[in-house]
Amino acid sequence: MKLGFSRAEEDFRAECAAWLKGQMAGEFADIKGITTLTAKAERRKEWEQQLAAHKWSCIGWPEEWGGRNASLAQQVIFAEEYARAGVPGRVNHIGIELAGPTILAFGTDEQKKRFLPGIAAGQTIFCQGFSEPDAGSDLASVRTKARLEGDKWVVNGQKIWTSLAHISDWIFVVSRSEEGSKGPKGLTFLMMPLDQPGIDVRGIKQINGDAEFNETFFTDATCPADSLIGAVGGGWQIAMGLLAFERGVSTLGQQMGFRNELDAIIAAAKANGSANDPLIRQRIAKAEIGLRLMRYGALRMLSNTDHSKIDGAALTYKIQWATWRRNLGELAMDVLGQMGEVTDNPEYEWDMLPNLFLFSRSDTIYGGTNQIQRNMIAERALGLPREPRGDV
Amino acid sequence: MEFAFTEEQAMIAETAKAFFAENATSERTRKAMANDGVDRELWANFCTELGLSGVGIDEALGGAGLGMVEFAIIAEAAGAQVAAVPMLGLAMVARALAAGGSDAQKAEWLPKLISGEAIAACEGMPSLDFDGATLTGVIDPVPHGAVADLFVFVSPQGAWIVRADAPGVAITAHTTMDQTRPFARVTLDKAAAEPLADAGAAIAAIHQGGWICLAAEALGGAQACLDRTVAYAKERIQFGRPIGSFQAYKHRLADMMIEIEQARSAVYWAACAADEGAEDAAMALHAAKSFCADTYFMCAGNMIQLHGGIGFTWEHDAHLFFKRARSIQTMLGNGNMHREQVAMMVLGEAA
Numbered sequence: 001m002k003l004g005f006s007r008a009e010e011d012f013r014a015e016c017a018a019w020l021k022g023q024m025a026g027e028f029a030d031i032k033g034i035t036t037l038t039a040k041a042e043r044r045k046e047w048e049q050q051l052a053a054h055k056w057s058c059i060g061w062p063e064e065w066g067g068r069n070a071s072l073a074q075q076v077i078f079a080e081e082y083a084r085a086g087v088p089g090r091v092n093h094i095g096i097e098l099a100g101p102t103i104l105a106f107g108t109d110e111q112k113k114r115f116l117p118g119i120a121a122g123q124t125i126f127c128q129g130f131s132e133p134d135a136g137s138d139l140a141s142v143r144t145k146a147r148l149e150g151d152k153w154v155v156n157g158q159k160i161w162t163s164l165a166h167i168s169d170w171i172f173v174v175s176r177s178e179e180g181s182k183g184p185k186g187l188t189f190l191m192m193p194l195d196q197p198g199i200d201v202r203g204i205k206q207i208n209g210d211a212e213f214n215e216t217f218f219t220d221a222t223c224p225a226d227s228l229i230g231a232v233g234g235g236w237q238i239a240m241g242l243l244a245f246e247r248g249v250s251t252l253g254q255q256m257g258f259r260n261e262l263d264a265i266i267a268a269a270k271a272n273g274s275a276n277d278p279l280i281r282q283r284i285a286k287a288e289i290g291l292r293l294m295r296y297g298a299l300r301m302l303s304n305t306d307h308s309k310i311d312g313a314a315l316t317y318k319i320q321w322a323t324w325r326r327n328l329g330e331l332a333m334d335v336l337g338q339m340g341e342v343t344d345n346p347e348y349e350w351d352m353l354p355n356l357f358l359f360s361r362s363d364t365i366y367g368g369t370n371q372i373q374r375n376m377i378a379e380r381a382l383g384l385p386r387e388p389r390g391d392v
Numbered sequence: 393m394e395f396a397f398t399e400e401q402a403m404i405a406e407t408a409k410a411f412f413a414e415n416a417t418s419e420r421t422r423k424a425m426a427n428d429g430v431d432r433e434l435w436a437n438f439c440t441e442l443g444l445s446g447v448g449i450d451e452a453l454g455g456a457g458l459g460m461v462e463f464a465i466i467a468e469a470a471g472a473q474v475a476a477v478p479m480l481g482l483a484m485v486a487r488a489l490a491a492g493g494s495d496a497q498k499a500e501w502l503p504k505l506i507s508g509e510a511i512a513a514c515e516g517m518p519s520l521d522f523d524g525a526t527l528t529g530v531i532d533p534v535p536h537g538a539v540a541d542l543f544v545f546v547s548p549q550g551a552w553i554v555r556a557d558a559p560g561v562a563i564t565a566h567t568t569m570d571q572t573r574p575f576a577r578v579t580l581d582k583a584a585a586e587p588l589a590d591a592g593a594a595i596a597a598i599h600q601g602g603w604i605c606l607a608a609e610a611l612g613g614a615q616a617c618l619d620r621t622v623a624y625a626k627e628r629i630q631f632g633r634p635i636g637s638f639q640a641y642k643h644r645l646a647d648m649m650i651e652i653e654q655a656r657s658a659v660y661w662a663a664c665a666a667d668e669g670a671e672d673a674a675m676a677l678h679a680a681k682s683f684c685a686d687t688y689f690m691c692a693g694n695m696i697q698l699h700g701g702i703g704f705t706w707e708h709d710a711h712l713f714f715k716r717a718r719s720i721q722t723m724l725g726n727g728n729m730h731r732e733q734v735a736m737m738v739l740g741e742a743a
Contacts, residue, residue, distance in 0.1 A: 001401060001461050002394040003664045009393075073393050266738055276742045278732075285731035288738050289658075289679040292672070296395065296657040303396040316650045371639075377649055378642035382622050385637040 003299075005073060013077045016056070020085035023050065034088035035257070035352060037212045041167045044091045048122030058096050058120050060249065061104065065112065066120030072249065076302055079253030091167060093250075095119040095126035099172055099191075101245040106229050106238055115170075115191070127194075129159040129173035129216060130239065137372045139174075140184040140236065144218060146175035148232075151225045153177075153190055155198070155218045161366065165201045165214040168194055173218075174239050177232055187235035192223040208358035209348035248314065251298040254321070255291065261328060261356050262287055268353065269335045283331050290324045312381030319373035322363040329357035395660070397465075404444075404462055408469035411442055416475035418709050424476035425571035430511070430539050431476045438477060439508030445482060446506040448601075449490055454503050459667035460600070464608040464659050471609030472616040474712045476572040478511045478536045480609075483601035485512035485544045488551065492594025497553060497586065501542060513540035514598060520547040520580075526560065527552055527585035530577065535723065537576025538565035544588070544598070545580075551594045552585040559583065570715040600666050600677060602724045607662060607680035610688035610720050611655045617691040617713050618648045621698050644698060648691045655680075655687040675737055682730035688717040 005013070024032040028047050031040055051057040052066060060075045061067025070078070090096060100119045103111055118124030135142040144157025155175055165171060171192050178186030194201065198221030203211035230238040266284060269275040275284075294317075301314045332353040333340050340357075343350050350358065364370045378384045397405065415434050424431040439445040448463035449455025463483070470479055486505050489498050504510035513536045520529040531537075531545055543554045554561060560583035568574035588594040622645060625636025635641050662680035665673035692714040696703040703710040721727065735742075 001397055001660060001664055003661070003668060003670055005393060076393070270739065273743075275739045278742070281735035281739060281742065282728060282731050284739060285734035288675075288734055289683055289731070290654075292661070292675070292679060293654040293657045293683065296661040297654060299393055299395040300657055300660075303393040305396075312649070313653045313656070316646075316653045319646075320650055320654065371643070374643040374646035375639065377646035378636075381649060382618075382642075382645055384622065384625060384642045384645065385634050387637050387639055387642075388633070 003296075005077065009073050009077060012074050013081060016078050017081040017085065019054070019056070020081055020087055023047075024085050024087060031088050033086045035355075036210060037089060037091075037164060038167070038210060039088075041091055044088055045122060045125070045167075047088075048090060048092055052121040057122060058100060061100065061116075061120065065100075065104070065116045072302060075249040076252050079250050080256055083253040083256030091164065092119065092122055092125045094128050094163070094168075095124060095170075097250070098128065098242050098245060099126040099170070102172075102229060102238060102242045105241060105245075108226075110226070111191075111229070124170060125164070125168040126170045126172065127162050127165045127168040129162055129171045129192075131161045132158060133160055137369060139239075140187075141182075142174050142176060142187065144173065144175045145179075146173075146177045146188055146190060148177070148225060152222045153188075153192075153225060153227060155190065155192065155221045155223070157218050159216040159218070160204075160213075162201070162214045162216045163212050165194065165216050166203060170194060171199075171216065172229075174235050177235070181233075184236035186233050187239070188232050189229045189235035189238040190223055191227045191229065192221060196221060198222060206359075207361065208350060208355055210359075248298060248301050248317070251301075251317070251321075252295065255295055255298065258291055258294070258321070258325060258328070261325075261332075261352065262291055264352055265328070265332050265335050268332075272335070272337070274335050274337075280331075280335060283334075287324070287328055287331060290327075294321055294324065310380055312377070315373075315377050315381050318368060319364075319370050319377075322360075322370065322373075325356070325363050326360045329353075329360035333357050395664070401462060401465060404447075404458075405465045405469065407442070408444060408466045409472070411438070411444075412469045412473040412475050416470070416473035416477075418712075421474060421476050421572060421712065428539050428565070429476055429536065429568075429571055429574040430478055434475065435477045435511075436508050439506065445508060448483075449486055449502070449506065453490055453498055454506055455486075455490070460604055460663040461660060461667055463601075464604055464663040467605045467608035468612035468615075468659065471612030471716075474572050474613060474616075474709075474716050478513070478539065480573070480602060480605050481512040481514055481536050481540060482506075483605035484514040484598040485542065487597035487601035488514065488544050488588060488594040491597035492551065492588040492590035492592070493553075494589040497588065501553070505542070510541040511536065511539050512542045512544065513537050514544045514546070514602070515578075516546040516595075516598075518547065520545060520549065520552075522550060522552065522585060522587070523582075525584065526582040527554060527580045528582055530579050532577040533566060533568075533575030534578050535573050535575055537578050538563055538574065543578065544594070545578075545585075546591070546595050546598065551588040551591040551598075553588065554580065554583055554585045570719040572712060572716060573719060599724075603677045603681040604659070604663055604666065606720050606724060607655075607684040608659050610684035610717065611652070611659050613713050613716055614648070614652050614655060614684070614688040614691040617688075617695040617710075618645065618652060620709075621645060621648075621695050624699055641698060644694050648694055651687040651690060655684045658683045675734055678730040678733045681724065682727040682734075685717070685721045686727055688713075689721055692717040 031043050059068040059070035146153050146155045173190045177188035198219050200217040202215045204213045205211050274280045446455035447458050451457040515531050515534045541556050560581045562579040564577045566575045628635045658680040662676035665676040695710045702708050
């Protein structure tokens with residue numbers, strides 16, 4: 001058992017850190033430090049093309065598709081250095097982390113040739129069409145309909161919480177292709193171009209005033225017949241396979257962002273004297289300990305090379321970080337005091353810490369609410385029986 | 393990334409787990425509880441047959457080598473059974489001797505401690521009166537104080553070895569809430585005391601050994617609370633369903649697991665950092681002690697609640713975990729103290 005990375009891995013770290021730092025000090029200095037998902041989207045697409053040009057876009061992919069065949073450790077290190085250098089998050093993270101690996105695993109050769117180069121190059125931006133107004137936590141109850149008409153699929157329905165759909169090119173859609181089917185059966189996984197008359201994307205304003213999420217409406221929207229991944233009616237397996245690609249590569253990078261937030265709170269507490277309050281000191285210590293434990297928990301998860309059985313500990317990670325960050329947002333407001341509720345931006349835009357306070361309310365909801373996470377931990381890791389399900 | 397047990401470590405874990413599960417049974421622990429709180433046969437077997445008592449002590453000093461990770465693995469296994477053994481005293485005193493004792497002190501005591509022939513206890517006090525040859529003061533409470541042959545007492549002025557049978561040493565056993573590690577009051581009236589050669593090194597070793605021991609014990613105990621309650625949740629039927637199928641119930645079990653997995657990271661971060669001399673080793677110790685103690689208490693409390701009435705009975709083992717957890721929370725510094733140490737590291741002193 002060892003805490004750190006190997007010498008070779010540290011050399012790799014130095015290589016990516018140097019390159020990223022150089023980029024953020026040079027041509028792309030104007031996007032350094034952006035923390036929202038939507039700001040300067042066009043410049044960020046250019047940045048992602050720059051990443052691709054230097055083969056840093058999708059290092060975990062096979063070399064023939066623009067990757068470096070990087071090991072899990074290297075991917076983790078890259079994600080960490082990416083965040084440390086203050087590089088904004090990937091506009092195309094759905095394409096790189098979810099759509100691409102899904103196509104690599106389940107797509108046809110023709111689909112790989114059609115999609116992977118564009119995704120890798122930062123020119124084909126993907127978003128995810130999973131949730132619907134009546135299919136949130138209960139994802140398998142999606143109702144968006146797809147029917148095959150001649151050489152194309154015709155899709156009708158509505159998706160929601162489609163992050164960044166307004167700046168994306170493609171959407172993957174879990175649709176009900178078998179009339180009258182229920183639950184996970186009869187679903188088909190389709191890749192659809194967003195730029196067409198049958199698709200209407202409308203932003204949803206969030207509690208922090210930003211609009212990263214969208215509603216996406218499908219009215220006789222179409223895509224070619226061969227746009228499906230997997231089999232007709234086999235969409236659920238693809239959707240579940242896709243979610244399994246999140247093997248924690250981004251965790252340490254994400255934690256680097258958390259580190260910055262906690263450091264900002266520590267600095268604010270020292271500046272305004274709340275660092276002398278024993279209760280605030282206790283809470284900051286708890287936050288510090290929680291963040292460190294997150295890091296070592298992630299390293300434990302990533303060091304686990306046995307993928308033949310469910311890693312119960314890994315299932316606890318989502319609720320752990322989400323709850324930690326929500327608490328951090330509350331701590332930030334207690335440190336800032338009433339003036340934390342004031343912004344000098346007339347457009348209702350917020351500085352890092354008040355924005356953290358507001359945004360973190362979504363952390364415990366998206367990607368599986370805390371309640372769903374507890375069900376998953378209890379049922380999959382602890383083997384407890386399922387709560388009987390309704391039939392409505 | 394190799395933050396996972398090596399094959400050898402996994403084997404030690406399996407051996408230690410099997411040993412305590414088989415031998416530190418509820419029946420035997422309760423027998424020890426009715427006596428002086430030590431299952432002597434268990435301790436003798438652990439020290440001699442299993443030969444794991446010297447783990448984390450240099451082979452040159454008669455130990456078994458290896459490090460704090462392996463020691464934590466063993467303490468975790470003992471904690472999972474709330475074993476009535478004087479492991480904490482050994483963890484602190486053997487390390488104090490190894491790190492800060494003179495050659496003569498090491499030679500006299502380490503073999504006896506590692507063989508289980510002598511039992512050790514350790515406690516700190518804000519001040520003790522040392523006159524150059526004898527120590528005077530009241531040390532209360534001392535975990536396993538009534539069964540110890542050898543004490544190490546520390547204060548900011550130093551660290552001393554005191555033999556339990558030395559003239560001037562009076563020991564009064566307390567009736568203690570956690571009967572698996574009962575306390576005693578030790579009154580020293582000009583009792584012969586030998587200073588440890590390097591008190592600073594000894595105290596650092598006591599902290600490292602003691603905090604990791606308690607954190608690992610707490611981790612093992614917390615996991616046992618979860619495992620036993622999960623088993624009960626699958627068996628117990630109410631309203632025509634296993635109670636573990638109700639979300640109000642299973643979510644509390646999930647919450648226990650979420651804390652336990654962090655506690656596991658904390659213990660092995662601290663143990664690894666200690667072995668590697670990592671720069672965050674000091675923070676890791678404070679984090680592990682405070683986080684694991686809180687986790688254990690939360691899990692033990694849930695264990696009682698989730699078992700309903702039977703969990704409140706003397707007959708059920710839930711109270712053994714619950715009382716051990718409560719004891720660990722205060723022992724060797726409570727959570728607030730350890731978190732304040734972390735706060736000092738990130739915020740500096742309070743004005």
